Amino acid sequence: MIKLVQHTLQRELTLAYRRRADLLNPLFFFVLVVSLFPMGITTDLDKLTEMSGGVLWVCALLASLLSLDLMFRNDFEDGSLEQMLLSSAPPQVIVLCKIFCHWLVTGVPLTLLSPLLSIMLALPGHALPVLMASLLLGTFSLSLIGSIGAALTVGLRKGGLLLTILIMPVLVPVLIFGTSTVQAIVLGLAWPGYLAFLGAFTAGAFALAPWLTVAALKVSVCD
């Protein structure tokens, strides 16, 4: 079992490294869209402070949605996905490894990039660790839940937009708890409760998402 996890992680990370240009796109998108908000709405720093948590969270959500389509597509097209589902190894573990790698190459870089952007949005310095913690937890549950949508649409030629429509309603709780955490600390309210809710949601998604994703992949592969 440990060997399976090791090999899958190694394979996924190697593949990710070889198409690193694809992985940069969501990050550029994140930076660009965040910088659109001050230009589009207001440059008043006080107002930006109020909005910053929400803006960063919405943009992180959109950026990780953009990259979800790539989670299974290449494996589906070259046939290795079918081999994974047919192999004697539990497909849930393989899927969980893929989700984890997706989070490592999108969620974690997004989190690491967020301090830079939070300065541009005038987020108070003491809120930064909480913002990063909420993003780190939240992007993992985005990857977990998003994998169900990615698996449902992998067989479709124009799956990208449909994926967004399908999975967005389910991701709303993540967005609400993530934004509430950041806003609570900015306003000086108690924030650990919101972060705990986010953690609970992520834990629930961790337990259920791999099974649903495998079921969805089986549907897509049969289609």
Next chain:
Amino acid sequence: MWQLFVRWFHKWSSPKWFYEMSKPWSFWLGWAALLITTTAIIWGLGFAPVERLQGNSYRIIFIHVPSAFLSEAIYVTIAIAGAIGLIWRIKLAYYVAKICVPLGMSMAFLALATGAIWGKPTWGHWWVWDMRITSMLILLLLYIGLWALHNAMERPESGDRAAAILALVGVVNIPVIKFSVNLVTTLHQPATLKFTEKAPMHISMLIPLLLSILGFYLAFLALMLVRSRIEILRRERKAKWVQQEIEQLGNR
């Protein structure tokens, strides 16, 4: 006795049996729904007394409440039917889940639209980002997602299974809607109708409201049966009995 019941129950999973049995049911349920809903709406809109604080604008509850009830109930129906389809591989459950999607979508839209129309004179705003309203909007988006997924899949069988998985994922939203007004203090009022308590509402308003809810539910059941019958004819068109049935319908 139990064996007989199980055998009778299992028969319902056969499209042919369902098609034959549902014909009288859909007829009588449809007429009962039409009668009860019309009575309730005329009673509610025309004859129920005027509310002390809201005046006549409260009358929209005779449409708002039943459609909101139904939009949740239909989603649960879809999720349960989808689960039955995934677990026991019953085609008919998938058909029912599929044809329920547009019904639920229209009910969710109706609930949001009537709520907005009522909100303008009462709260002063068409739309408020209150927890129940937001979660109803998410429900509408979930219906749209299910509908889009059915349309996107090339093989209807794959669409059925994919939509069933998605419906099960979306079920987390239902308790959020249900309990949103009781757990969090928001603008939307807490539940008025409860099974365990007497409703704090005068009997002259309560009766048309309950009638209207009953009528909407009956109308949903009737429409569900009619639409399932059409779906059976469409999806089982290669079966011999369906071809005979279509020929008969054409000759009439």
